[in-house]
Amino acid sequence: MRVTLTGLVLSICLVLGAGLARAEIPNELRGRRIIGVRVGGDSAQIAGPEITGIPPGELLDRSVVRGAIQRLLASGRWVDVQVEAEPATDGVVLVFYLEPRIFLRRIEVRGQDQLDEQMVRDALGVSAGA
16 A cells, blocks of 8 residues: 555645745654655656665654755755655655756757747747856
8 A cells, every 4th residue: 555645645845935845744654664765757767765865764754754855856956856655564665756857958949941040949938048
C-alpha cells in the first residue's frame, strides 16, 4: 500500500514570497524510521537518493521533509518537488519526484523568411541574450 504524502497525507505548500515549505505529516507516520529514500519517475535517471540529504535511519518528521525540499529547490536544479511515502513493516520509504529546471543555451531561428526573427522570439516568449 502506498500512502501519498502530498494531498491528504502530506501536503507540501510552497509559499513563493517567503520561500518556505510546509509539510503536514499524519500522526500514524510521524516518528517512523525512514528505512529508504529514492527518486522516482524520470528524474531517477539523473539523480540518486543522496541528493535529498536524508540518511536512512532518520525519524520522519516535518523538519526532515521540509529541509530536504528546501535544499532541493534552493539548488536551482528543480522547479517542483513532490514527496510520497511507502509504509513498510519496519518504517517508511520516501520517494521524491523531481521536476528538473530546463535551461536553454541557444535558440536559432532559421529558414523563416516571412517573419522577422524578433517576431519569432516574441511568439516564443524569449529575448535575445536572456
